[in-house]
Amino acid sequence: MKKTPRLIFTLLFMGLFQALSATVVKKVAPACWWAGMKNPELQVLLYGDNIASADVCISSKDIILKEVVKQKNPNYLLLYMDLADAVPQTFDITLKQDKKQIVVPYEIRQRKTKAAEIKGFNSSDVLYLIMPDRFANGNPSNDIVPGMLESAVDRKNPFARHGGDLNGIEKHLDYISNLGVTAIWLNPIQENDMKEGSYHGYAITDYYQVDRRLGSNDEFRILVEKAHAKGLKVVMDMIFNHCGSENYLFKDMPSEDWFNYKGQYTQTSFQTITQSDPYASDYSKKLAIDGWFTEVMPDLNQRNRHVATYLIQSSIWWIEYAGINGIRQDTHPYADFDMMSRWCEAVTLEYPDFNIVGETWLGSNVLVSYWQKNSKLAAPRNSMLRTVMDFPLMTLMNRAFDEETTDWNGGLFLLYEYLSQDIVYASPMDLLIFLDNHDTSRFYRKEDDTRNLNRYRQALTFLLTTRGIPQIYYGTEILMAADKANGDGLLRCDYPGGWQDDSKNYFDAASRTLLQNTAFAYMQKLLQWRKGNEAITKGSLKHIAPNKGIYAYERKFGDKSVVVFLNGNDRKQTIGLAPYREILPRTSATDIISGRKVELGEELDMENRGVLVLEF
Template sequence: MNLFIKSKKLLRISLFLVCFLSIKCWSQIQKTEPPFWYAGMHNPELQILFYGKNIAENEVSVSNGIPIKSIQKTENPNYVFVTIDTKDLTSQELLFTFFKNKKVVFTQKYALKERKANSASRKSYDASDMIYLIMPDRFANGNPKNDNQKAMLEKADRDNPSGRHGGDIEGIIQNLDYIKELGATALWATPLCEDDDAQGSYHGYGQSDVYRIDPRYGTNEDYLKLSSELHQRDMKLIMDYVTNHWGAAHWMMNDLPTYDWLHQFPGYAQTNYRMTTQFDTNASKIDAKLCADGWFVQSMPDLNQSNPLVLNYLIQNAIWWIEYADLDGFRVDTYSYNDKKGIAKWTKAITDEYPNFNIVGEVWMQDQAQMAYWQKDSKIGAIQNFNSHLPSVMDFTLMDALAVVFNQNQSEWDKGLLRIYNNFTNDFLYPNSNNLLTFVENHDTNRFNEVYQKDFKKYQMAMSILATVRGIPQLYYGSEIGMAGNKSEGDGAIRQDFPGGWQGDSNNAFSKTGRTVEQQQFFDFTSKLFQWRKSNDAVHFGKMTHYVPENNVYVYFRFTDTKTVMVVVNNGLTSGKINPKRFQENIKNFKIGKDVLTGKQFELSSFFEVEKQSALIFELQ
């Protein structure tokens, strides 16, 4: 009996030691990034970050005879970067073995997954699309249960304009049919990855884990569901990607892989925001350094893309999301604040992997030549032997013009619609003007309907221009129901909750029966306009001919070999008589102009009238 009891005690002790040692071994791996990868990539090299206490004390091998190209250790013993060659490998489970003095310390499984069919040749967004931009926290709260998370610092506070309000991925999914009804074919959501800042985390640009969806928005699986639901509706998903900085709460910040993972001076120095120093031949070195290496704000540590480990980490993270979530494109935040050589390599690596993948960079400048410098194959950039490889930039000069011209009703040399005309006279600077992102507002600007005090006629003129000029139009959530907001009152004012997105909202603008008369007026016009645009290739990729505005009336044509669209915008305070003979170069033998919104037909053989502060869009017949 005593022997039996001793045997049971020994067994319990053995089991305890096995469990303890197992826990101790496995706990040495706290992070593996990317968490898994895909077989059959264009670039077969995969660099895996392993993180754990003193993990660099070990040597590493991998199963199946797969060659390790390099094992890179840094001054921080808690990191090991292992690069393997995945060429010709099929989907499988790999086993990494960490050993010391020829004895196995622990092992780590790693999955190579199968790519989706034709993944590399995926079609991206282009000028045939209309992009709908939302701030997820302010759009719709589909799952109130995830508003607060015990492990996350900031809790929901809808009364705080700068707080989290509870919008989430489920809320987006529930309202995709509303977005589609508007004529939108692509969705751009501001960042959804985890942002664990103690305050202001709702905007998502200070990310704390770039492989994880913020649990207050949902799960990674919810993001996959959003992608799938969009694709089922023949719509596209654009991720807002941040290469320039992370948040101060990012898991690496308390234990950096290398000192120069971040730009340090040492420590913090704020950017001077002078992006011209990136190409100014007269710029001082310190000014150029402060622009590219300075931190955007103190809570957003600035990443050093000139460090090969950082750059490769960002490249692989971006590619991982494309594969994992079946993405259709990127919008890149603060593109021109990055190390320009590093960001060019990042962009090229992605477009080498996905030749049709569109990426639009935020290059917030007020000069077309300066913006054109950043577009792929720019002749301006070539002067300095620079090619960003960036397919698209945002047309901020057009936005700037649209924000003032409709309050300039008199015909002057450089004001009113002449300013819109002049914007397009500089299109020759761009390598591809069709691939510019056009917009009247976004999440960082004054709201259009605030600037113009919800003047419906001015909204009509602006949207008519946006829908018919070259480029990819983007609509900011709420424009279509007349939402306003003054940026001088804080970012919360331009990022208000969409009415009807929360239980108990008295006004539900997602529903026709719930909209006010004013909201319905804005919605009907917007929906009809962009639904028409979806099927007209003349305004997608057609050529453009425009005529110098007279009496604040701007006329231009978009045309292909088979279709012609004529646009007449009258920003004057009186109705205008249009003489078709002036535009014979484009009218040619067409007899009738059919208004795409009303169906009314206009004879093109004689003068016709366009009302004050209005726009006409004709399909010529």
């Protein structure tokens, strides 16, 4: 085709604009948005060399440019737009500077049908926690990405990257689904372009980008879709308290008040108890909340309205873009209480059934309860956070199944006593409960496999039949063990079989030991039975104080009833059933573990460390 002078000029002009835009406007965040959101305001952050002096206009006729905010750093512009009347479209953001003109196309997308009706996770679910770098390597070609600061893969180093990725998780969705869990929680997948030790994901350098060593944004969206097709929800880990020191927002700060202590490293005391302490000094509270986790994790200032909006929008963007079902918020009490409350409200406004769980690593149920939505202890403040993590129960479970149980002390009595204090919680059924996670010693121990298998069975039974939302850490089903004293890297070991050159493949039952298959089968039976079991997922809880070391409780919903008996001692026990009649609707039931019929006459015999899960 013969090119006219006008066409040649147009092509050159477009090429000039594209080149200029690529070199001057380095970041546009978020990259797109959607029409029809409940909150019509949109913040667009532009980052580029000396763009603050530019005049800004937009080409859209139904979008209002409300505010153009300049920061102390001339490399930033913050645009606030009103999308109340906007329809899906692509419009131009034009920056005029001297005689130069930069055009940034921006897309407002059409929302998917029923996008606001996303189903969040709840007590009917069991979450399976995965650290993506350590689960399975589905695409070795992304192990090393040129230009990224930490590109090496060293599986012998527990603190280095190992090459696990989203594709590896996708290839094992059948394994996860067949196990019987109903949701997967992924440790952070957003970009962590740090110099070292970034495998865990908690030093984010780009809030809108999946780390390229894990995959792409599209690959994550596809993973979520495939998980949904198999009946699995997806929970995404997020961090609002801090970012990675290689994040462009820190390396070239919009202004020093984007970060606490004016961007100067000041170590936190980790005493987040000061948030609820009525006697805390201002100094102690500020140091705990505004202090930094580490020097390479600068602490974001959520009191800055621009920072708050940036973070809130980033979470909503991922919900809308990928269709995730929940968020686990890291270090929740380390951030500003009021801003985090507004965030929870903002997400709920757009997605009424969506759920967020906050990491509330505190030492007592009273302290944890302060952070749950509608807590009377926090009133008149309200965190608006529906689900909190029950760390005190985790601590007790790691002790209770080791000890001998008396009627008044130790062992299973600790669990009875703790649950009797649930009056401090606004909603006990919305607590996330767990035996371990990526930050704690693994629950299973290898010292005495027979003793620990009984401990494992009792703990799993309790976890999956008591109140709350259970979470299981990947590898628990095959008895992976690790002690935190040996370092966090070993708590996050590779799942054997997730790499092509692994000598053992524990995704395959034929490769597992008899002990591992016994443990796997036990967990699988409980998980598959729990699915849709309303007595467990919705039912009331009534328990009986330990008698001869035996703890019993009933879960009941309508005419459905499940009764659990746990023997907390290393000896056989026989108990009279008269004190238990009010939780035994009939005189016989089926034990779902063994499948046998159990007669409930005058007495009940229990094996040492025995378990009965009776379904009526």
